[in-house]
Amino acid sequence: MQNPNADYAVLNDLKIDKGLQRFVEDEVLKGLDVSPDQIWAALSEIVHKFSDKNRALLQTRQDIQAKIDDWHLANRDQPHDRVAYKTFLEEIGYIVPEGGDFSIETANVDPEIATVAGPQLVVPSTNARFVLNAANARWGSLYDCLYGTDAMGAPAPGGKFDDGRGARVVARAAVFLDEVFPVESTSHAKAASYRIVDGALEIDGAALKDPTSFVGYLGEAENPRSVLLRNNGLHVELVFDNTHPIGAASPSGLADVVLESAMSAIIDLEDSVACVDAEDKVLAYRNWLGLMRGDLQETFDKGEKRITRRLNGDRGFVGADGAALDLKGRSLLLVRNVGHLMTNPAILDRNGNEAFEGLMDAVISVLIAMHDLNKTQGPRNSVSGSVYVVKPKMHGPAEVAFADEIFGDVERALGLPEYTVKLGIMDEERRTSVNLKECIRAAKHRVCFINTGFLDRTGDEIHTSMEAGPFSRKDFIKRKGWITAYENQNVDIGLECGLSGKAQIGKGMWAIPDKMAAMLEQKIEHPRAGANCAWVPSPTAATLHATHYHKVNVAAVQADLARNGRRAYVESLLDIPLAAYRKWTPEQIRREVENNAQGILGYVVRWIDQGVGCSKVPDINNVGLMEDRATCRISAQHIANWLHHGVVSRQMVAEIMQQMAAVVDRQNADDPLYRPMAPEFDSIAYKAACDLVFEGRAQPSGYTEPVLHARRLELKAGQPG
Numbered sequence: 001m002q003n004p005n006a007d008y009a010v011l012n013d014l015k016i017d018k019g020l021q022r023f024v025e026d027e028v029l030k031g032l033d034v035s036p037d038q039i040w041a042a043l044s045e046i047v048h049k050f051s052d053k054n055r056a057l058l059q060t061r062q063d064i065q066a067k068i069d070d071w072h073l074a075n076r077d078q079p080h081d082r083v084a085y086k087t088f089l090e091e092i093g094y095i096v097p098e099g100g101d102f103s104i105e106t107a108n109v110d111p112e113i114a115t116v117a118g119p120q121l122v123v124p125s126t127n128a129r130f131v132l133n134a135a136n137a138r139w140g141s142l143y144d145c146l147y148g149t150d151a152m153g154a155p156a157p158g159g160k161f162d163d164g165r166g167a168r169v170v171a172r173a174a175v176f177l178d179e180v181f182p183v184e185s186t187s188h189a190k191a192a193s194y195r196i197v198d199g200a201l202e203i204d205g206a207a208l209k210d211p212t213s214f215v216g217y218l219g220e221a222e223n224p225r226s227v228l229l230r231n232n233g234l235h236v237e238l239v240f241d242n243t244h245p246i247g248a249a250s251p252s253g254l255a256d257v258v259l260e261s262a263m264s265a266i267i268d269l270e271d272s273v274a275c276v277d278a279e280d281k282v283l284a285y286r287n288w289l290g291l292m293r294g295d296l297q298e299t300f301d302k303g304e305k306r307i308t309r310r311l312n313g314d315r316g317f318v319g320a321d322g323a324a325l326d327l328k329g330r331s332l333l334l335v336r337n338v339g340h341l342m343t344n345p346a347i348l349d350r351n352g353n354e355a356f357e358g359l360m361d362a363v364i365s366v367l368i369a370m371h372d373l374n375k376t377q378g379p380r381n382s383v384s385g386s387v388y389v390v391k392p393k394m395h396g397p398a399e400v401a402f403a404d405e406i407f408g409d410v411e412r413a414l415g416l417p418e419y420t421v422k423l424g425i426m427d428e429e430r431r432t433s434v435n436l437k438e439c440i441r442a443a444k445h446r447v448c449f450i451n452t453g454f455l456d457r458t459g460d461e462i463h464t465s466m467e468a469g470p471f472s473r474k475d476f477i478k479r480k481g482w483i484t485a486y487e488n489q490n491v492d493i494g495l496e497c498g499l500s501g502k503a504q505i506g507k508g509m510w511a512i513p514d515k516m517a518a519m520l521e522q523k524i525e526h527p528r529a530g531a532n533c534a535w536v537p538s539p540t541a542a543t544l545h546a547t548h549y550h551k552v553n554v555a556a557v558q559a560d561l562a563r564n565g566r567r568a569y570v571e572s573l574l575d576i577p578l579a580a581y582r583k584w585t586p587e588q589i590r591r592e593v594e595n596n597a598q599g600i601l602g603y604v605v606r607w608i609d610q611g612v613g614c615s616k617v618p619d620i621n622n623v624g625l626m627e628d629r630a631t632c633r634i635s636a637q638h639i640a641n642w643l644h645h646g647v648v649s650r651q652m653v654a655e656i657m658q659q660m661a662a663v664v665d666r667q668n669a670d671d672p673l674y675r676p677m678a679p680e681f682d683s684i685a686y687k688a689a690c691d692l693v694f695e696g697r698a699q700p701s702g703y704t705e706p707v708l709h710a711r712r713l714e715l716k717a718g719q720p721g
């Protein structure tokens with residue numbers, strides 16, 4: 001639909017919002033050997049070539065869902081017949097036949113993805129301050145991350161530096177160093193001198209147990225200002241500074257332990273942002289452009305200080321062999337495009353239809369990345385000449401093949417070598433999980449990762465089987481068999497398809513940003529499960545999670561798993577996590593709905609009113625949770641499911657929504673930009689939250705985007721231009 005606020009230019013059979021046109025022509029194309037006409041012609045061709053097929057794929061999703069709904073309706077009162085269910089899914093093409101073995105043929109993949117296992121940070125693309133932080137999160141201070149979080153067993157203190165806590169941080173970091181870089185006859189905790197003698201590191205005269213883990217230094221060999229170590233491909237820098245208060249208190253002058261942290265970072269155009277029109281898309285694309293050109297900067301006030309944040313440069317050391325050793329100062333950046341579902345009024349096709357946003361992202365995000373591809377000196381994102389695109393929410397192999405075809409056309413249109421664009425496949429819809437091997441095959445020259453996006457996957461689990469019956473409570477859904485099967489199968493199929501050493505097998509988000517002690521305890525399970533990357537919500541989490549990849553050698557885990565073959569098969573993935581007994585007390589039911597309602601409202605109110613796509617929202621126990629569109633999808637689908645099966649009444653849900661809106665209002669009382677929902681309950685944000693719940697069952701695949709976009713556009717249309 002034409003955006004009433006937009007002014008369109010007619011170019012090559014497309015109507016392009018003039019804000020987007022100016023951005024592309026004046027900013028993106030500057031310095032590229034691509035003319036405006038070339039880019040609009042390419043976009044027009046891609047939009048007009050792929051839109052019908054895109055629509056047809058979405059129609060297939062709906063047709064399949066309707067058949068699954070009917071099957072459950074017809075079989076609801078009988079015991080679940082797993083064999084018949086699987087046969088039915090095969091008959092309707094939900095499960096496709098699995099072909100023979102193959103290995104992916106992805107080439108020119110940077111080591112951060114292919115060979116070095118480490119944390120993967122995700123960041124909303126619209127927030128330049130965060131985006132810069134994410135790119136710079138390649139290196140992070142372990143001392144700061146331990147001191148500033150609950151990782152030390154107590155909440156992070158504010159105010160004056162706590163010497164006792166500082167000493168405990170130093171001791172804990174020394175334990176980490178002793179575990180990862182043990183010294184022959186002493187300990188990092190006691191060390192009084194680090195020096196380099198004949199290319200080897202001596203610590204109080206003793207050698208490292210593995211001398212090869214010393215790889216470089218800075219300053220004088222006799223008295224280095226920094227020592228660089230490496231384990232499992234990840235670097236650790238020991239920083240010495242006697243003038244620093246921490247260094248002054250250390251016998252060796254050790255002032256910090258800096259870890260290589262977010263090896264890669266995803267700049268997110270999808271679930272963590274609220275981009276509904278050209279204005280929003282330009283904001284997001286402009287930050288991606290600044291990253292790819294390397295000149296992104298942002299000035300902001302932090303406390304009393306005005307800060308200008310820029311991208312860090314590469315880092316130079318003297319190698320153990322005396323030669324120069326250059327390391328990257330920034331995370332390897334990927335860009336998450338939107339999925340195949342949404343359209344955006346930023347571009348209209350020749351029939352006046354909004355263009356599919358995925359097509360627009362494909363062309364513009366790759367075009368922008370050409371700034372990096374063209375670089376011949378200075379810091380580069382991909383030294384292998386690749387562009388990394390994460391494609392979310394694809395349903396099955398045909399949709400992956402579609403993405404593969406689109407990027408092929410984008411490459412041809414932009415004059416890029418075939419398969420420059422690498423594809424990260426989010427394994428986050430059930431139709432992809434049950435056909436994972438065929439999904440990988442469909443993009444076997446491009447696949448650079450498969451990642452279990454368990455949050456969307458949970459939402460899809462509920463929506464797909466909406467008619468089967470009421471689901472377990474949200475916390476219990478993740479304790480059922482399907483999720484272990486899904487996680488195991490993803491790793492096993494990844495290994496079977498030869499991803500090890502070529503691509504990432506990734507695991508999902510730590511969605512409790514302030515619970516770093518729990519993350520340190522639990523997220524080590526990701527590398528132990530064979531994942532060579534897993535998602536973290538913040539740079540701090542990246543540094544702490546990096547410690548796990550020092551303790552676990554993922555390559556060895558993968559080799560072991562590969563020898564043993566698949567642990568899970570489609571059958572176990574089809575185990576629907578329905579509530580077995582449904583004997584909840586009224587209090588349990590109320591708390592479940594209240595918790596979901598609070599999460600939805602707390603997230604949606606900032607999305608609609610302030611355009612914030614990822615927020616930390618307290619749950620009912622006052623634990624701050626990372627909420628994005630995927631977590632919102634789960635909560636909304638869960639209430640919709642319980643409503644549909646009469647576990648709760650519409651009236652009760654309506655009452656709870658109002659009560660929780662008042663709670664969310666109180667939680668946001670300190671935000672001057674916040675507009676309360678109570679007591680009128682007639683704001684657009686409140687209506688959006690209600691739509692997600694009461695219309696949830698009718699949403700395509702249970703996605704939240706259609707409601708959120710429509711309501712945010714409604715709000716924007718009412719604002720002064």
Ligand SMILES: CC(=O)SCCNC(=O)CCNC(=O)[C@H](O)C(C)(C)COP(=O)(O)OP(=O)(O)OC[C@H]1O[C@@H](n2cnc3c(N)ncnc32)[C@H](O)[C@@H]1OP(=O)(O)O
Pocket residue numbers: 121122123124129130131133134268271272302453455456509513536537538539614615616625626627628630631
């Ligand atoms: C299911 C999925 O799709 S998951 C993928 C989508 N999710 C994400 O992308 C998560 C992104 N994370 C975030 O947006 C935030 O971490 C939140 C909203 C979860 C929590 O935010 P808060 O704890 O309130 O962070 P807060 O605003 O206090 O910022 C703290 C500092 O951390 C930094 N920070 C927080 N998250 C990130 C991030 N993802 N990347 C870079 N920097 C970050 C901020 O820049 C800030 O530092 P600064 O003041 O020096 O700029």
Ligand SMILES: O=CC(=O)O
Pocket residue numbers: 271392426428452453454455456457508509630
């Ligand atoms: O995108 C990630 C997810 O968990 O969903």
Ligand SMILES: [Mg+2]
Pocket residue numbers: 271392426428453455456630
């Ligand atoms: Mg997702």
